[in-house]
Each structure stands twice: as C-alpha cells, then as structure tokens.
Amino acid sequence: MPIVVRLLSLFVPLLLLLVSGCSGGEPRRGHLVVGVTSDLRVGVDVLRLHVIRKVNGAVVRDEELFSDGASPFQIPLEIGFSDLEDGDDVDVEIEAFGGTSLPLVVRTAGSTIRAGRTLLLRVDLAAACAGSMAPSCEAPQTCTGGVCGASYVNPAMLEDYNAGWSKGKADICKPNDGPPTLLVGKGQADYLPTSDYDLAQIEAGPQGGHHIWIALRMKNLRQSGSITTLTGHVDELDLDINPFTVIFTFDPDEGGFCKLYGLRFQIDGGTDIEQLLGKTLLVKASVKDKDGDVGTAERWVKLSSDIL
Template identity: 40%
Template sequence: MIVRPIPRALLALLVLCSTGCGSEDADALVVVGLTTDMAVGFEIDRVERTTRVDGVVTRAESLSYGGGELSLPSELALEPARDGAEVELTVEAFRGGEGSPFVTRRAATRAVSGRALFLPVSLDAACSAISCAAGATCAAGACVDPFIEPSTLADHDPTWIASASDACKTPSSGDPAVVIGQGESAFAPLEHGDVVPIEPGPQGGHHVWLALRVTGLRQMGSRLTVGGYFPELAFELRPFTSVVTLRRAGDAGCEIYGIRFQVDRGLPVASVRGRALDVEAVLEDPDGDVGTAAQRIVIAP
C-alpha cells in the first residue's frame, strides 16, 4: 500500500518575469490547470516542467512522487507578465527509473492585461505512443498546435479543480463507491462472513490484510478511515486514518491493497479468533466526496 501525506492541490509558483516584470504594466496573469488520466505514483513517477516568456526560460523544475512533490490535478499559478507576452509551458512525464519522457506536452498563449487566463494542460495516456512533428504537441492522442489564442481561454476560476478529471474520478465514474476486499499484494473479493486469516505484525499485535475497490473518488489525497466492531464481544476497535494513493484497476475502477488492520488492539488475540468482525471503511477525497463500505468477516480460528 502506498501511503503519502499528499496535499489537496500542489501550488507551485513559476516565476515568469520579462522585461516589464515588476513594472506597472505587469498585470497579465496566466494560471495553468495541470491534469492527467494516468495514475500518479504508478504510471507517472515524476514530471519536469519548463516555462518560457517570449522565448526566454524563466523556470525549470523537476517534481517527483517519491519526494512528495507531485500531485495531480494541480494549479500552477504564474506570476504577472506584461501585456502581450508569449507564455509557454513544457511538461515532460517520466516513468520510474527511466531517463527519457514517455509523454511531452506543450501549451502556449499570450498574456492579456487585466485578465487572469486559465490555461488547461493535460498529460494523456493516449499520447504515450505518439511522436509529433516539430512545432506540434500531443493532446488527447492527436498532434495539435500548442498555441491557444487568449480570446478562446476562460478566466481563471479556482473551483475548476473540484470538477477536474483524474485517473480515478471522471464525469462517467458516477457516485462514490467503495467495496471491501482482502489482500496484501492484490485485491481479492470478500463475501459476507468469509473467514480471514490473521498474522502477527512487525511491531506486535495481529492484523488482517484488507483491500478496496473504488470508483468516483480522487486518485490522490483521499483520506481513508478503517474501523471495526466485534458484535459477540460488544467491543469496538479503535479506527485508524491515513492518506492514500489509489492505482488504476482497468474497467474495475481503482484500488488499493495491503491495508494492515490490527484486530487485537486492546484485546487478547485468543479472544478474537473465530469471532465475527464488522469492518467499515470510509474514503473521503479532497473534493469532500465520500464513499463508505461495510463487510462482515470472521477471524480465522
């Protein structure tokens, strides 16, 4: 299970200063909304991004998931530029251990005095096998002109991120849904009353390995709370909470496995063997959407 303290939306300030930066006419803003339909931490390990103003590099930065710096979707707030300045962003996506990007996306526009333009930029899985000619970039699986006329761009609205698609939450994914399964290294389904083995933990106590199938919730930054209740013992286990990153599971949506849940906290292990345990999982994503699930299991004798 990959558990990271991931912020709701990473705000990276990219300094865009041209010859007019700092002067009274540097009041044109461009805000980039960076999204992807790939799973960060699994399909994307890091991104490298470069910004240019009128052809001059103003910022070059590398952000990695392992370093806790990469979270998508995210908002890249660019500092004021002069009216008419051409602003360009190049984003390269890398898999873990690879030295060459497998997706490269460019986007450009012109800053407009008195406006905060919203420039959407996506890293698309459909572009991983496409090589575009010089002067073009890949978006949604097709080679296109990276320049977007500012007159076609909307003004920045900070609420955009709540409706932005990602690897696990899309307009077609429906309401949040969570299914409890089991498994340390893969998801396996659970039926009501299934017997589940326990094993000793590295720091004492005994645990079961749980897994979740999830739809309609963000791939990154969702807060997971797992609790349990032994009805025969009238004993409630203290819940635990962590921030998790989901992986894609094809048509099944997304999933997480390897969730270690201690079942004898505050109880002798002998007293829980052979007992029914009602498990509840609650997953709340950064948008405030919540999915819940409950499942009765029986601890192995």
C-alpha cells in the first residue's frame, strides 16, 4: 500500500535511534531507503508500479502501486528496508507501466545493510530507459540514464539517508553513489583510455598552433555547466603549458560514467613546437560542477617526434 510505504520511510530514522540507543555494545542492525526519482510523469506516462523487495535473495514484499485511487503513489518515492542484520543483502525490482501490459521501464538495484546506519540508495526511472531506443541490459546490469550499469552499489559508496534527499534535479552523471571520479584519456571522436607515457600525437591546428587530443571520463559531477580545465607541465624544459578551460556538456557513457572528448589542448603557446617534440608532458585535468564538487586527475604522455 502506498500509505504503508510512506509511513515506513518516516519510521526508519526513529527505528535507527531505538536500535542504536540500546545498551549492550555496538548496534547490530541497520536500515536502507531506496529513493526513487524519475523524469516520467505519474498519471500520464506512468500509471502503475510493480515493486518487489528481496532480502538475501528471498522476496519479502511484492506490491502494486497505482496512480489513481484513494492514495496514489508519488515520485519521488521511498521504499524502505528496516531493522535488518548487518551484512544482509537487499534488492528491489521496479516495473513502471503506462497504458499497456508491458512494462515501460524495468529498474533493478541493490546494496548491503550496514549496522547502525540508514543508507540511501538512489534509483532513477529514466525516460531514456523507456521505449525502443532503450538499451537491453543483461542481469546483473540495469538501465540507468539510458545506458547499462551495475545494479549493485557497494554500501561504502552510499550516502546517509536524510529527509531532503529528493530536493534538486536528478543528474545522469551525478548519481551521488560516491565521490567525484575523473579519468584522463585521449580521443577526437570518442573517449579512449590511456596509460602513463602512451604516445600523444601532435597535430597542427587550423589557426597555426599545435595540439594533442584529450578526452575525459567522469562520474558524480554535473553533466552540464561544469567547468573543465586542462593544464600541463614539461619537466625537461621546466615549462608550464597555458591553461585550457571550457564549459561543455558531457555525454552519457557505460557504467554510469559520462565522457567528454575532442578537447584540443594546445601545447606550444609561446614556445617553439620543435622544442616539445619527443618530450614528456604531465596533463592535469579538473572538472568543477555547479554544486562546488571537483574531480581531478592527471596523466603523463609522451609527445610524438613528428607533427601531423
């Protein structure tokens, strides 16, 4: 029942206080709240939810929620797992239905109970996961934000539950399941992973400068409005490369990550390009989003000895 779901979420913090306040040592039980958000409209796009809750693989609750009736469900929605043993695995499967018997979106998610804590597991029912254009994800992966990602989230990556968790717009690149992550790669038309001291081909630019192509992969930073900055240093010449700063929108990538490619990082500036051929360059990247969160990363590259 929808009322039961909402009441359960209200009682979770109280239950935690009661359990943790008992004498006899450290608390042995914990709680988890699945926080459901969506850019689909309840009563228009989504008319019914089928929600299955499991603990250690066993179904503990199977319910249908309807958008009409005396107590229709609303999104954001809280689905609670209360007063469970430390180490218990919890899973939820949500099927969202429109006007047909086939689910519009299927979303799975899971984590593990931690004693003395009430964890928040964020789950999105994204429009990008609905319809014929949505990817087909094989278990244990699930569709999130239009790409396939892991359904299980390590509890160490989860935040503590708070009543205002649903405030603010959901962001495909920022599921808040851990700290900001940033990786430096290469690529003009896509993100390609690199290792330290991989070759970076120098190319002549259209306006007379020379550049290498940089690509980035990140998670838990805003998709749009984030400030991306590249800097560099050449040890052999004790030379700092002029900073390169842009505000570009990241594209969704696999595994819940987002990517930005085709960053034309000019390396010569006021330096003769001939001096840079074959040198090693430390590329440093930072992405700062509108929330003030920052991800940083660096990568050594070996500049090519020729110019394309």
